[in-house]
Amino acid sequence: xxFQIILIAAMVAxxxxxxxxxxxxxxxxxxxxxxxxxxxxxxxxxxWPGVLxxxxxxxGIGRGSDLLFYAxxxxxxxxxxxxxxxxxxxxxxxxxxxxxxxxTEARLQDTLAASRDDRSVES
Amino acid sequence: xxxxxxxxxxxxxxxxxxxxxxxxxxxxxxxxxxxxxLRKSFVHIVCxxxxxxxxxxxIAEAAGARVLRxxxxxxxxxxxxxxxxxxxxxPDCRYIVTFDADGQHRVVDAVAMVELARSENAxxxxxxxxxxxxxxxxxxxxxxxxxxxxxxNWTTGLRLTDAHNGLRVIRVDAAHGIHLQQDRMAHATxxxxxxxxxxxxxxxxxxxxxxxxYSRAKGQSLLNSINILVDLIVN
Numbered sequence: 001x002x003f004q005i006i007l008i009a010a011m012v013a014x015x016x017x018x019x020x021x022x023x024x025x026x027x028x029x030x031x032x033x034x035x036x037x038x039x040x041x042x043x044x045x046x047x048w049p050g051v052l053x054x055x056x057x058x059x060g061i062g063r064g065s066d067l068l069f070y071a072x073x074x075x076x077x078x079x080x081x082x083x084x085x086x087x088x089x090x091x092x093x094x095x096x097x098x099x100x101x102x103x104t105e106a107r108l109q110d111t112l113a114a115s116r117d118d119r120s121v122e123s
Numbered sequence: 124x125x126x127x128x129x130x131x132x133x134x135x136x137x138x139x140x141x142x143x144x145x146x147x148x149x150x151x152x153x154x155x156x157x158x159x160x161l162r163k164s165f166v167h168i169v170c171x172x173x174x175x176x177x178x179x180x181x182i183a184e185a186a187g188a189r190v191l192r193x194x195x196x197x198x199x200x201x202x203x204x205x206x207x208x209x210x211x212x213x214p215d216c217r218y219i220v221t222f223d224a225d226g227q228h229r230v231v232d233a234v235a236m237v238e239l240a241r242s243e244n245a246x247x248x249x250x251x252x253x254x255x256x257x258x259x260x261x262x263x264x265x266x267x268x269x270x271x272x273x274x275x276n277w278t279t280g281l282r283l284t285d286a287h288n289g290l291r292v293i294r295v296d297a298a299h300g301i302h303l304q305q306d307r308m309a310h311a312t313x314x315x316x317x318x319x320x321x322x323x324x325x326x327x328x329x330x331x332x333x334x335x336x337y338s339r340a341k342g343q344s345l346l347n348s349i350n351i352l353v354d355l356i357v358n
Contacts, residue, residue, distance in 0.1 A: 018357055084357075095197050095306050099205045102171075106191045106209055 003059040003070065010074045018081045023089060031082065038075070140217035141237055142167040144206035145188070146199045150224040151177040153337065157226045158186035164234050169210055170224070171202040179224075200310025204303040211298040219298050223289035227338040232330040236292040239328055246297040246323030249283060249315075250290030254329035261334075267348050271312070278355065279316040283327060287311040290330055297323045308347065309354035 021027065045052050045068075052064030061067050143161055147154060147170040154170070161168050170188040172180035174196035184190045191209055193202060203221060210219045218240060220233050228250070236248040252258035253272075260268060268287060275286035287308070293301070300321035305313045318325065 088357075091306065092304060094195075095201045098194050098197055099201065099208065102191050102193055102205055103209060106189075 001060045003061050139166045139215050142210040142216045143220045145170045145222050145224050146202035147224045148173040149175045149177045151179045153226045154183045155186040158188045160230050162187050169206050171206040173202040198306035200303045201306040211295050219293045221291045225338045227332050228290045236328045240292045245326045246294040247318050247325035248292040249327050250288045250330035251285035251327045252332040253284045257331040275312045279319050297321050309351045
């Protein structure tokens with residue numbers, strides 16, 4: 001069955017992306033293209049529903065709605081992974097920002113304390 | 124200080140080139156005691172308050188620690204990185220001692236580890252509770268910790284007997300190789316990996332971990348070790 005091979009390959013690809021990839025602007029471009037393709041495909045399928053059934057038969061699935069269901073699951077899992085990665089990147093950025101704030105405050109306190117000490121030595 | 128004989132381990136440890144870094148999050152009931160205990164042997168004690176809501180920061184400050192404050196809770200790894208980043212930019216800093224806030228480490232072990240780093244010219248000294256049988260973690264905890272050891276050794280290529288032990292001594296040149304990205308508990312494996320990459324000499328030192336009802340209640344759960352694994356695997 002072709003669709004089983006395609007589905008398993010898609011899951012493996014998503015898992016590999018989850019574990020290996022670090023998001024780059026290139027990935028963003030690919031994701032945007034994928035959204036564009038999905039939108040066009042959706043419009044085509046709405047106008048000519050037969051295309052979906054024809055495609056389903058091509059990969060060994062009985063009904064077009066089943067193909068749609070599988071595609072939706074793959075798309076959803078991919079979205080979850082992309083969103084997870086985005087949230088990890090965002091929290092790392094937050095951490096760096098918070099750390100700089102903390103260190104800046106600490107340096108300021110140390111500088112003030114040192115200048116206070118200097119003044120008390122002079123007087 | 125002049126009445127302490129030269130070569131006395133306590134006198135050597137009070138050297139201002141040793142900086143203790145403690146990640147601090149909601150430990151109000153024990154932190155004063157921990158800081159007071161450390162102050163007998165160390166001059167510089169830096170607590171990184173990770174957004175505590177129980178007044179831990181003020182208590183640590185009153186006990187004599189230098190307290191840095193995170194504006195929000197970020198996790199123990201994040202606090203440790205902030206503390207290390209602060210300590211290593213101090214002009215007199217030569218050794219950084221990482222120490223847990225919950226009172227499970229012994230100050231004498233920290234002092235002895237700094238001594239070992241000095242005498243054997245080691246850049247990194249890892250505390251290990253499994254080099255002797257003083258520490259009694261209980262069967263389940265032992266299983267979790269030993270799994271962490273296997274994962275850490277497999278990830279980092281080092282052969283350590285303990286992982287996720289918060290007591291370490293890191294010389295400042297090694298500390299410059301630390302850039303922790305794991306904000307939560309997985310930093311304990313990440314720090315081993317990054318220290319290994321420095322290529323600097325390391326040792327392990329037998330320490331005793333004091334399990335009290337308090338530290339047991341706060342310790343790592345089995346479920347949380349799944350989080351650690353996922354954090355390490357998922358990039």
